[in-house]
Amino acid sequence: AQKVTQAQTEISVVEKEDVTLDCVYETRDTTYYLFWYKQPPSGELVFLIRRNSFDEQNEISGRYSWNFQKSTSSFNFTITASQVVDSAVYFCALSEVRTGANNLFFGTGTRLTVIP
């Protein structure tokens, strides 16, 4: 079963628009971590945020914000006032603590294109 679902395969927005990338996860663990990574055209995965399952506070970092809702098993990512440099593939990932593992289960990614 897919542990992380990113239903949006591709999104295009015009520069300065806000955009939200959806992530829905599935786990039986009570303790887990959620992540977002960015993969720009250069190919290297860049860590953006880690959130543990006990911390449902939303987080804001500059133009980026994350909305974690356990009730709906979602961890959505919003970019405010998008810029061309935000164009990339964004991956949501889950790590389950039960197995003692830190292995990341990735979603299939959302390709964001910001049009100037």
Add this chain to the structure above:
Amino acid sequence: GAGVSQSPSNKVTEKGKDVELRCDPISGHTALYWYRQSLGQGLEFLIYFQGNSAPDKSGLPSDRFSAERTGGSVSTLTIQRTQQEDSAVYLCASSLAHTSSYEQYFGPGTRLTVT
């Protein structure tokens, strides 16, 4: 400081040949991970090391795949008798320790093409 490095950046090989992919983790990181990114399968976990030990090899796609890590640092992923379905980008990541408390830092990947 230096990030995770991988070599080669690109590798083209003929079907049936063996290949070795190398990963140099960030200095001081005890945990090391291999992932594979392909069009059909997305990003999938292959194997991790804590120190030189690889407790979980269940992510390796077949017995043609093996990995080792020596001195708690460099790791090599070996694919024997390569097949066309092995074509993918192989990503290495490292973290301070093998717990979810630490984020993983990824290398640039090795693009493997099997002809």
